[in-house]
Amino acid sequence: MWNDRVYQFERRLEGGCVVGIEGFTYINEKVVRRLGLEHGDLVRPIKRIVLREGIGYRYEFELVKKNPTPSPDRIQVDACMVGEGLKLLNRDREQLFFAGVGLRITERCIMRFKLVIGDLVDVAFPSTNPYKLKVIWKHVSFDSCRVSEHPLEARSHF
Numbered sequence: 001m002w003n004d005r006v007y008q009f010e011r012r013l014e015g016g017c018v019v020g021i022e023g024f025t026y027i028n029e030k031v032v033r034r035l036g037l038e039h040g041d042l043v044r045p046i047k048r049i050v051l052r053e054g055i056g057y058r059y060e061f062e063l064v065k066k067n068p069t070p071s072p073d074r075i076q077v078d079a080c081m082v083g084e085g086l087k088l089l090n091r092d093r094e095q096l097f098f099a100g101v102g103l104r105i106t107e108r109c110i111m112r113f114k115l116v117i118g119d120l121v122d123v124a125f126p127s128t129n130p131y132k133l134k135v136i137w138k139h140v141s142f143d144s145c146r147v148s149e150h151p152l153e154a155r156s157h158f
Helices: 029-035 107-113
Strands: 009-011 017-018 024-027 043-048 057-065 075-082 118-126 133-140
Touching: 009 107, 029 057, 029 133
Parallel strands: none
Antiparallel strands: 009 017, 009 043, 017 024, 043 057, 075 118, 118 133
8 A cells, every 4th residue: 555654755956755656756845844854754655646547646745753864965055145147145145165166046046936136045956066056945035025126137147
């Protein structure tokens, strides 16, 4: 039966997955945050929802046991500020660097999250390649409810 087993959660750059429920089951970032999931935690499916006939299922999960282990090859930086030129800044408004590489967001991230200068975001990237950085979460603030005086242009500045 699909709900009589416990599975280990595997963190990905964005969201995560469990392997073993009819193959591979993705868990999106919103659910990861709502449940407070970390790489290695144990989860159980509690609800199975039919997607479309013949396509498969979507599952809802519950956290069974915290079992955090270091996530291999993944670095997450929380509460980065979006700056001009697609740069990511710390709270002192200085550009963030990893292994000598200035961290920047992509056009795709700007469009997907509707980012403007001053927004706070969480990002993740492979420890071996900061150029593959992804915005994984946009924090909601009172400032993000107004139109920015400095919207980001959807073009890269590399």
